Structures are given as structure tokens and as C-alpha cells.
Amino acid sequence: MRSTAAAVAMTITELAARRRLHSRTEVSAWIADNGVYLGLLLLVLVNLVLTPRFADLDNIRLQFVQVVPVAVIALGMALVIGTEGIDLSVGSVMAISSALLALYLGYGPLVAIAIALAGGALVGMVNGLLVSRFGIQPIVATLALLVGGRGLALVIAQGRLTEVFDPTLGWIGSGQVLGIPIVVLVAGAVALFVTILVARTTFGRYVVAIGGNPGASFLAGVPVRRTLLSVYILSALFAALAGIIQTSRLSAADPSFVGSLIELSAITAVVVGGTPLTGGRVRVLGTLAGALLMQLISATLISHNLPDSSTRMVQAVIILGAVYIQRDRSA
Amino acid sequence: MSTVVRVPDRPPPAMTSLDEAERAATRRERLAGTLQRNGAFVVLVIVALLASLLFGTSFASTDNFLNVLEASSFLGLVAVGMTFVIIGGGIDLSVGSMLALSAVLAAYGSQYGIVVAVALPLAICGLLGLLNGVLIARAGMPPFIVTLATLLFARGLAFAVSNEGNKIFHIDETLAVIWLGQGSILGIRVPIVIAGLAFALGWLVLTRTRYGISVTAIGSSEDAARLMGVPVARFKTVMYFVSGLLAGLAGLLVAARSSSGQSTIGTGLELQAIAAVVIGGTLLTGGSGSIAGTLAGVLLLNVINNVINQVGTLSSYYQQVVSGVFLITVVLVQRYLSREQRL
Numbered sequence: 001m002r003s004t005a006a007a008v009a010m011t012i013t014e015l016a017a018r019r020r021l022h023s024r025t026e027v028s029a030w031i032a033d034n035g036v037y038l039g040l041l042l043l044v045l046v047n048l049v050l051t052p053r054f055a056d057l058d059n060i061r062l063q064f065v066q067v068v069p070v071a072v073i074a075l076g077m078a079l080v081i082g083t084e085g086i087d088l089s090v091g092s093v094m095a096i097s098s099a100l101l102a103l104y105l106g107y108g109p110l111v112a113i114a115i116a117l118a119g120g121a122l123v124g125m126v127n128g129l130l131v132s133r134f135g136i137q138p139i140v141a142t143l144a145l146l147v148g149g150r151g152l153a154l155v156i157a158q159g160r161l162t163e164v165f166d167p168t169l170g171w172i173g174s175g176q177v178l179g180i181p182i183v184v185l186v187a188g189a190v191a192l193f194v195t196i197l198v199a200r201t202t203f204g205r206y207v208v209a210i211g212g213n214p215g216a217s218f219l220a221g222v223p224v225r226r227t228l229l230s231v232y233i234l235s236a237l238f239a240a241l242a243g244i245i246q247t248s249r250l251s252a253a254d255p256s257f258v259g260s261l262i263e264l265s266a267i268t269a270v271v272v273g274g275t276p277l278t279g280g281r282v283r284v285l286g287t288l289a290g291a292l293l294m295q296l297i298s299a300t301l302i303s304h305n306l307p308d309s310s311t312r313m314v315q316a317v318i319i320l321g322a323v324y325i326q327r328d329r330s331a
Numbered sequence: 332m333s334t335v336v337r338v339p340d341r342p343p344p345a346m347t348s349l350d351e352a353e354r355a356a357t358r359r360e361r362l363a364g365t366l367q368r369n370g371a372f373v374v375l376v377i378v379a380l381l382a383s384l385l386f387g388t389s390f391a392s393t394d395n396f397l398n399v400l401e402a403s404s405f406l407g408l409v410a411v412g413m414t415f416v417i418i419g420g421g422i423d424l425s426v427g428s429m430l431a432l433s434a435v436l437a438a439y440g441s442q443y444g445i446v447v448a449v450a451l452p453l454a455i456c457g458l459l460g461l462l463n464g465v466l467i468a469r470a471g472m473p474p475f476i477v478t479l480a481t482l483l484f485a486r487g488l489a490f491a492v493s494n495e496g497n498k499i500f501h502i503d504e505t506l507a508v509i510w511l512g513q514g515s516i517l518g519i520r521v522p523i524v525i526a527g528l529a530f531a532l533g534w535l536v537l538t539r540t541r542y543g544i545s546v547t548a549i550g551s552s553e554d555a556a557r558l559m560g561v562p563v564a565r566f567k568t569v570m571y572f573v574s575g576l577l578a579g580l581a582g583l584l585v586a587a588r589s590s591s592g593q594s595t596i597g598t599g600l601e602l603q604a605i606a607a608v609v610i611g612g613t614l615l616t617g618g619s620g621s622i623a624g625t626l627a628g629v630l631l632l633n634v635i636n637n638v639i640n641q642v643g644t645l646s647s648y649y650q651q652v653v654s655g656v657f658l659i660t661v662v663l664v665q666r667y668l669s670r671e672q673r674l
Contacts, residue, residue: 086475088602136662137615139422143602144662148655154648264479277473307495312487316480320466323476 031325036273036289039318043296051303061181065249067295068187069094069242071288073262074269075194076235078287081270082198083231084211084279085138089127090239090266092149093120094259097243099157102164102253109168113244120240121233123149128232132225146263153255161254164247173248183245190238195284204282207231211279268315269294272322294318363668370664371611371627375634382638390641397520403633404526405430406603407626408581411533412574413604414625418537419570420550420617421474425463426578427600428485429456431593433582435489438500438592441508448508452586453579459485460575464568478571482601489594496594504590512587522584529577534622546570550617606654607632610661631657 031038047054073090080087097116104112123145130141175182198204206227209217218224239259247253273290274283294315301311366373383391409426416423433452441448459481466477490496502509514521537543545566548556557563586592605615611628613620632654639650 130659130663134663134666136659136666140605140609140615140662141659143605144655144658146655147602147606147658148652151648151651151653151655155652159648264482267476267479271476277475307491309487309490309495312483312490316482316484316487319476319480319483320472323472324466324470 033274035322035325036286036293039322040289040293040296043293043300047296047300051300054303057179061179061184063292063295063299064184065181066299067291068183069246069259070262070265070269070295071291072187072190072238072242072245073235074266074273074287074291075190075284076238077263077266078270078273078275078282078284079194079198079207079231080138080235081267081275081277082207082211082279082282083228084214084277085131085228085231086142086267086277087127087232087235087239088139088142088263089123089145089149090235090242091259091262092146092153093123093236093239094243094246094262095153095255096120096123096149096156097240098247098253098258099153099162099255101169101244101247102162103156105164105166105169109166116244117237117240120236120243122236124233124236124239125229127236128229131232132228150255157253157255159256161252161256163252165251169244169248170251172245173251183249186241186245190241191284191288198282198284203227203230208280208282211281213280265294266291268319272319366668369612369624369627370661370668371624371631374661375627375631378631378634378638382634382641386638386641390638395637397523399630399633399637400523401520402636403629404520404522405581405585406600406607406632407526407629408529408577408584409574409600410604410607410625410629411529411622412577413601414533414608414611414613414620414622415537415546415570416474416574417605417608417613417615418550418617418620419546419567420553421467421567421570422478422605422615423463423571423574424475424478424601425459425481425485426574426604427597427602428482428489429459429575429578430582430585430597430600431595432456432459432485432489432492433579434586434596435493435500435592435594437508437583437586438502439492441500441502441506445506445508448502448506449511449583452583453576455488456485456579456582457572457576460572460578461568463575464571467571468564468567474571486594493592493594500592502586502590502592508583509587509590512584512589522588525580525584529580530622530626537622542566542569547618547620550619552618603632606658610658612665614665 053059073094077087077090097120100119101112101116104115107115127138127142127145130136130144131138172182172186177185198207206217206222206224209220209222210224210227214224242262243259246258250258269291270287271277271290272293273286273288275281275287297315297318298311301314302308379391389395409430413423413426433456436452436455437448440451463474463478463481466472467474493500511521511525516524537546545556545561548559548561549563549566553563582597585596607628608620608625609615609628610631611621611624611626613624635653635657636650639653
């Protein structure tokens with residue numbers, strides 16, 4: 001009896017507290033939604049004032065080119081996180097695609113690219129099957145592929161760094177169309193594709209529905225398994241694409257290092273961009289802004305001669321800050 | 332004499348055949364449960380027996396056995412902390428970076444004497460673990476992100492202390508702290524003894540104390556645990572604090588073992604630890620798991636490494652492939668068994 005009364009009293013206090021916080025919650029909700037753009041704007045302004053030659057076309061181009069692999073992977077990751085999943089294997093998929101590309105380059109660049117993408121898709125399919133058919137938690141399933149995939153990439157490449165000289169790949173890596181680097185155009189195309197997917201297709205609705213409540217989605221007739229499978233294949237395909245881009249840019253396939261820890265950068269970009277880890281929401285533009293924000297932070301610190309170590313620490317603080325702001329909404 | 336109305340919990344005798352089937356199902360369920368809990372041990376024994384048959388004394392010798400144990404001890408320390416965190420429904424990605432940070436700090440601190448060499452890394456790692464705990468338990472932030480940030484931060488700090496990884500601090504061989512990594516007690520190397528103690532203590536705490544049982548309750552249902560009067564926030568904070576502290580201890584031992592502190596070690600260790608815990612039968616969803624299973628998981632990973640090293644022709648890359656395949660297999664089997672249990 002007493003406990004019931006206490007519970008009621010607690011609820012009343014809670015409600016009162018919540019009403020008082022109402023206006024504050026609105027503000028913080030706005031910040032949670034748009035904080036990433038605000039941060040990006042602030043950073044650009046700071047750089048315009050402090051960093052010499054920041055607004056140079058070359059520098060802007062460089063920043064965009066450097067963010068491409070993370071941005072492309074983050075877009076796939078956003079879809080996965082939208083279903084309340086996670087894909088830790090993307091870095092290893094990059095390595096596999098890079099190793100396959102180098103291995104099959106003898107058959108011509110297009111064949112090699114196709115095989116690299118197919119290899120990535122295959123890994124994605126394994127991820128997707130483990131998660132959708134066997135009900136294994138995404139973090140464990142993709143962790144296994146992270147460990148095994150990197151090993152597989154090293155086996156394919158026999159652990160060696162292979163230099164890749166090919167005119168087509170060279171063109172992809174450093175070519176430009178109308179002054180815009182081709183890799184940036186590719187990333188733009190991927191972003192457009194994901195935007196349409198999320199905003200305009202049934203598939204996009206399914207993704208968000210599954211992330212919101214998988215049980216209810218299943219009962220409502222959403223093809224949960226098929227959607228999950230597709231999402232993991234897409235994520236791996238984008239990672240393979242990022243592997244191809246990175247290999248073309250560096251003119252080398254280095255399976256022991258390419259894409260190492262990129263899963264963390266991609267997850268960071270997604271979360272900073274306002275997609276909650278609990279799923280049910282996918283923000284494409286926010287994800288891109290998140291990737292760009294993290295890229296600009298490290299570029300800013302490096303251009304002011306701050307070492308790599310402080311870059312990491314600042315990134316850590318920013319991740320915590322971004323998630324702390326978003327925390328209010330879920331409460 | 333009070334009359335107790337017994338509610339029949341079994342169907343009436345007329346339905347014997349159904350009863351029989353039910354009992355068989357219960358038996359199967361129990362067997363599946365036992366296998367899920369001890370599967371890692373069974374596999375460990377099988378792998379070890381096969382390796383003994385294949386390689387003879389080069390595998391099955393006391394020396395090699397002790398080597399496997401020593402190699403396991405660093406991962407083992409980290410995995411004990413991780414087991415508690417995962418049973419409590421969380422995850423700690425920061426342990427690998429913490430280990431590196433601790434090793435660097437231990438080597439750096441050794442210039443100022445043994446007390447600093449031991450206290451500095453433990454204090455800093457404990458503090459970072461505490462920070463993890465407070466942000467997760469008090470501020471309600473997701474463990475995955477918080478410990479991801481600590482992963483970055485600790486690695487950054489390790490690099491900052493060691494001049495961007497260019498400076499490798501060495502520990503003077505005459506300093507007593509070296510004993511922690513290279514000394515032995517009754518012929519057994521100190522890291523093995525320390526890790527063994529950690530496992531024993533972890534098992535005791537998990538199964539025999541209010542804290543351990545509360546952690547399991549928190550992992551099953553945080554709300555229910557709170558309603559039962561478990562101090563959820565405090566216990567969760569302790570969980571991450573201990574995990575950080577154990578990672579720090581492991582780093583200290585690694586530094587003492589190699590007489591130096593390098594900022595690049597321990598990358599991916601968090602994933603290895605998670606893999607060991609999961610292979611050991613602890614569910615990532617929290618609420619169930621065992622320290623003994625984790626011990627089997629850690630040993631299994633290291634025995635596999637050892638076996639692959641014995642096969643000289645296999646490149647070390649296969650090690651990763653085998654580990655990955657192994658993790659999937661174990662999880663699939665566990666998944667199958669726990670489904671059986673629910674029937």
C-alpha cells in the first residue's frame with residue numbers, strides 16, 4: 001500500500017518536473033536535431049578566421065575527398081543503425097574489397113571492381129543471414145566478420161601491400177569532372193540513393209519501422225528478415241565501394257591497414273549526426289554533416305600543429321557532448 | 332494442523348504419455364542448458380586432445396602449457412571485468428586503449444620509483460573507468476558510445492604521454508616492479524598467478540555476493556532490479572570502474588613483462604575480450620553468464636593461436652579467420668541451444 005502511494009507521489013513529482021522542463025526540453029530537442037549543423041557552421045567560421053588558406057578551392061576539395069570513405073560507409077551504417085543494428089565489419093570489408101581488386105586487376109578494372117563489390121556483398125549477406133535468419137545479435141555477428149574478414153583479406157593478399165597501377169583506377173582516384181573530384185561525385189550519388197531510399201520508398205519505411213519495434217513490424221506484415229538482409233548487404237556494398245575508392249586514391253592495396261577502425265569513425269559520424277543508436281530513425285544529411293564535422297575537427301587541429309593524440313581526445317569529448325545532448329529526448 | 336491445498340502442477344495420471352513427453356523435453360532442455368554453459372570447456376578439451384595427438388609433446392608439455400597460460404593471463408584479466416559488464420547488460424570498448432595507456436604510464440612512472448609506476452596507471456585507468464560508469468549509470472548515456480569515446484581518449488592520452496608514440500619508455504630491469512611481469516611464485520609466473528586470483532575472486536563475487544547477484548539482476552531487467560531495491564546506478568558504476576581497473580592492471584603487467592610501455596599495444600583487445608566472454612556462454616543481452624565460461628573462452632582463443640603457431644606452414648592470418656569462424660560457430664550453437672531451452 002505504502003509503496004503504491006510512494007509510486008504515485010513519485011509519478012506526480014516527475015510529471016511536475018517534466019512540465020517545468022518543457023521549454024528547456026524543446027530547446028534541447030532542437031539542439032539535438034540540429035546541433036551537428038550548428039557545430040559544423042561554427043567550425044567553418046572559426047577556420048575562416050583562424051586558418052590561413054582555409055577557403056582555398058584546393059583545401060575545400062581535399063577536405064571533401066578525405067571524408068569520402070567514412071561518409072560512404074557512414075551512410076550504410078546509418079541504415080543499419082536505423083534498424084537498431086550495428087555493423088562492425090565494414091573496415092574488414094574494405095580490406096577484402098581492396099585485396100580482391102588488386103588480385104583480379106589482371107582481368108581488367110571493371111571486372112576487378114565487380115568482383116570486389118561482389119565479395120563485399122557476400123560478406124554483407126553472411127552478416128545479414130546471421131542477424132535475420134539466426135537471430136544473432138548484430139554486434140556479435142559483425143564482430144566475427146570483423147575478425148575473420150581482416151584475416152581473409154590478408155590471406156587473399158598474402159599479407160602483402162600490392163601497388164596498383166591502372167589508368168581507370170587512377171582516374172577514379174584522382175580524376176575530376178568540372179573541378180569536382182570523382183570520388184566526391186560517387187559519394188554524392190550514394191548519398192542521393194540513400195536519401196531517396198529512406199524518404200521515398202517502402203523499403204525505407206520498413207527500415208525505420210523495424211528499428212522502432214521489430215515485433216510490431218513483423219505482426220504488421222513488414223518483411224523483417226528480407227529487409228534486415230538487404231540492409232546489411234547494402235552496408236557491406238558501400239564499404240566495398242569505399243575500399244575501391246581508397247585503393248584507387250592510394251594506388252595501393254594494403255589489407256592490413258586499410259579501413260582499420262573506420263567502423264568507429266562511421267558510427268561516430270552517424271551518432272553525432274543525430275541518428276539514435278536505438279534505431280527507428282535515419283538521418284542522411286545529418287550523417288554526412290557528422291562525417292564532415294569529424295573530418296574538419298581533425299583537419300583543423302592538424303593545420304594548427306596540434307598532434308594526432310589531442311585530435312583523438314577532442315573527438316572523444318565531442319562524441320560525448322553530442323550524445324549527452326541527444327540523451328534528453330529519449331528520457 | 333493447517334490444510335494446504337495443493338495445486339497439481341502435473342497433469343492427472345490419465346495423460347501419462349504427454350507427461351512422458353514433457354519429461355523428455357525437460358531432460359533435453361536441461362542438457363542443452365548444461366551444454367550452453369559448459370560448451371566452451373567441452374570444445375577446449377576436444378581441441379587440446381586433438382592438438383596433443385597431432386603435435387605430441389611440442390603441444391602437450393608443461394612448458395607450452397605454461398606459455399599458453401601466460402599468454403592468456405593479460406586477456407584474462409580484461410575479460411573478467413568484461414564478463415561483469417556484459418552480464419550487467421553493458422559493454423566496455425575502452426579496455427584495449429586503457430591497457431596501452433596503463434603500460435605507457437607504468438613505464439613512464441617507473442622513472443620516479445616503484446610506487447608511482449604501480450599507482451599512476453591504476454589510478455588513471457580506474458578514474459577513466461569511473462568516468463565511463465558515471466556517464467552510463469548517472470547520465471544515462473549508451474555504454475557503446477561512452478566507452479567508444481573513452482577508447483579514443485585513452486589512446487590519445489597514451490600517444491600524448493609518449494610523444495605521439497615515438498618515445499618508448501623503458502623500465503629499469505633492477506626495479507622491483509619488473510617482478511610483476513617476469514618473476515614467479517612457486518615456479519609459476521606472476522601474471523598467471525594474478526590472473527588466476529582475479530578469476531577466483533570474480534567467480535566468488537559473481538556467485539556468492541549481493542553485488543554479483545545484483546549485477547545479474549540488473550542485466551536481466553534494470554527496472555525490476557531497481558524496484559527490488561538494488562542500487563542500480565551505483566553498482567553499474569562499480570562495474571565499469573572495476574573493468575577499467577583490471578585493464579589498467581593488465582597493462583601494468585604487460586609493461587613489466589616487456590620492460591617497456593608502448594602506446595600501440597592492445598588494439599582490438601576489447602573485441603577479443605568480448606569474443607572470449609561470448610564464447611564462454613555469457614549472453615550479450617545480459618542477465619546470464621559465468622566467469623568459468625570466460626576462463627574457458629580465453630584459454631580456447633589462446634590454445635587456437637598456439638595450435639596455429641605449431642602448424643608452421645599456416646600463416647598467422649589464418650589465426651584471425653579461424654577465430655572469426657569459431658566465434659560464429661559457437662554463437663550459432665549457443666543460439667540453437669538456448670532456443671531449445673525456451674521450448
